[in-house]
Amino acid sequence: MKMRWLLLVLPIAIFTISGCAKKADSKKPVDQIRQEAEKMSLDELQSTAQAYAKEIGNQKAAADKIRAKLKDLSPKDLLGEQGKAIKEDVSKVTSEISELTKRYQVYASKFREMGGDASKIKIG
Secondary structure, rough: OHHHHHHHHHHHHHHHHOOOOOOOOOOOOHHHHHHHHHHOOOOOOOOHHHHHHHHHHHHHHHHHHHHHHHHHHOHHHHOHHHHHHHHHHHHHHHHHHHHHHHHHHHHHHHHOOOOOHHHHHOOO
């Protein structure tokens, strides 16, 4: 009896833990995203665009924190290895933001095209 209960509850628990929320993926090909967006409902577009907007906001915050480290460096450190490493980190995060934004724009454009309220998918 316990085994049956476990077999019934386990899939539900896994689905709940993993969630069905859309994830922002900066590596997914833009052409694939365009194809997927064409088949999505307004709600799906909104959910996906919101996921990208949230991740873009998170990455912008991360970039700001990294840039703040540059302000604390002495001119010598800024020109040295420490400054170089921090600048590389900023570059990586900025690149990630750019890639996420390209994908966000596909979903956002389709969302607006279908009559969606753009204020619901704003990047924070």
